[in-house]
Amino acid sequence: MSSENGRSPGAEGEQLALIRESVRRARTDPARPRTWRGAALAAELPVARVVVNKGVLHLDRYFDYAVPADMDADARPGVRVRVRFGAGSHTVREGRREGGRLIDGFIVERLAESDYVGPLAALAQVLSPEPVLTPELLALARAVADRYAGSLADVLQLAIPPRNARAESRPSPEPLPPPELPEPGTWRRYPEGPAFLTALARGAGPRAVWTALPGPHWPAETATAMAATLAGGRGALTVLPDGRAVERLDEALTALLGPGRHVVLTAESGPEKRYRQWLAVRRGSVRAVVGTRAAMFAPVRDLGLVALWDDGDAALSDQQAPQPHAREVLLQRARTEGAGLLLGGHTCTTEAAQLVETGFARPLTAPREVVRAAAPLVRTVGELDEVRDAAARAARLPSVAWEAAREGLRHGPVLVQVPRRGYVPRLACERCREAARCSACAGPLQARDSGDLLCGWCGRTEERWQCPECGGRRLRATVVGHRRTAEELGRAFPAVPVRTSGRDHVLSTVPASPALVVSTPGAEPVAEGGYAAALLLDGWALLGRPDLRAGEEALRLWMTAAALVRGAEEGGTVVVTAAPELRPVQALVRWDPAGHAVRELADRAELGFPPVSRMASVTGRPADVADLLSGARLPDGAEVLGPVPLTPPPSGSPRRPGDPPPGESWDRALVRVRPGQGGALAAALKEAVTARLVRREGGAVRVRVDPPDLG
DNA sequence: AGCACGCCGACT
């Protein structure tokens, strides 16, 4: 018997020789045979260009396959196929091509001929005639892959849910006719609100950065914008950071439009339901989509509006390679699909402020007096504030906070926000709480066991640090968790029920009756009728986080909580324990998130920080990082910061993709480029990684564009 | 990555 691997001479060997000969001829003969013998091919457009479902960077290109005649009808652009892929797919045994593994892919287009020199393998199977990879989705996925130095296949994995035969076999519901144009309702509080809605309804692409008024109306307002888009005959997509926010918008949409006009796309619903709903969207049966970041690629037909709520929330950045952020994906869709944009939240990210500054979007805000009436009264208290009351001292509350809680409890629930333990800053000025930064590159300072101060970006040792804000020379940190705070408050207010909402169990709503609701940031329940008061405790801990965005993030967490409190007109009060002269604290007191973002943006521009410049991180073993950077053809003026040793995550925390394997110490370098060079930076890094893969040199290196923890 | 090809040394 011949050997299993076709290496022995004889009939098979002769066949191999023949094949090699035919390939040789194919490379030189202009009238070369294009396929293997014996395959009956599709009469027209016999070539299928395929993107194979393999995320490896050096395979990030198309491969051509021959279309057998019996697959001709189904093998249309966008369908899922299986193909033989890999070395050896040209092996011929007993007259058939074998070898190479069967892998999935998508047909990108059908062609009359291939530019590949050599004979084509045939498609192995059309998995389903459903064209899931639409031209819009392909273009979007390509753009996202390029921006993030990732591969098309990786992005498609995020964008197209796994197939489910049962879901596919069922017909999607008949599409409903467009709804009536909705009334503007509370959008009238914004001078530009009604015009924004009519622009959506008439098919235009208005783009707005929406600073939402505090209070409970944003879900209904977002629903109204979606309804206006539907009324104009186009589709709408809204992405929100978590399941609770999705639920609120879902309810608002159902209240406004009834059931059946929208779907909720989240990763939580099971595979069959998820694919069924996704298909209903792709087929045009449903024109409106609401979901978490998993919905950002939803193939909405004739997209007229992309909306994003609270784009500063870290949950909007995908954890799967290449880790695209929903804001960037939706912006790309607004640009290329001509859709309107609604970037909303109770605060404003610097990225959103930049969109306004560059003229890409217009601000959608309410007049000052409307803001003042809707927002609660905010008071600040330094933590060294004198504590006269013994009970207040027991609860570790400054007197002002104690009074506000006691007064608030007479009228309804009182929210107490406490930073999570572990949410601790690296180093901040003891006197003014300003984060300690490197005097050379403005990177965050870390304390070594030796007592030395080391920059987390450039690795320089900081001698004799002095706070640039107040001249202080001492540094510090620590925080008390929400559970212990709840216990202490329970003792201080013995007659009042205490509820907690935190990481392990998050409450979505609380009743209007008086209660203390202790919550970690981001987990605050919505109170019926609004909270009477809120205490934002240990604010300095949020501000001192070792992150570029610490100020912006603290303001976001405060305002998101404070927006659940009744307006000043109804007696709503907020007390924040943080130094009143700090910029985010002032922005909270004045309720001016947009102004804060504009000033923050100016600072970032001056210091060369994102989003004004673009950054990417490169991590890996020290030798690998150095090798990759030396081989990369970075754009002109690119700056390399570091490399420095990557601070290991605290032991016990779950390993995340991109973390070094246990026992290895990795370096991290940051690369920074000027505005407009982001694409070139991503391309250069991708090329450098690919070159190493092809040469098989060195160990794994990870590249991340827009690293989230600019420590 | 995965897989096949092929060169080379070892053993029947």
Next chain:
DNA sequence: GTCGGCGTGCTC
């Protein structure tokens, strides 16, 4: 003459 170990290169 045949087997199989591992370095090298490619994937339509």
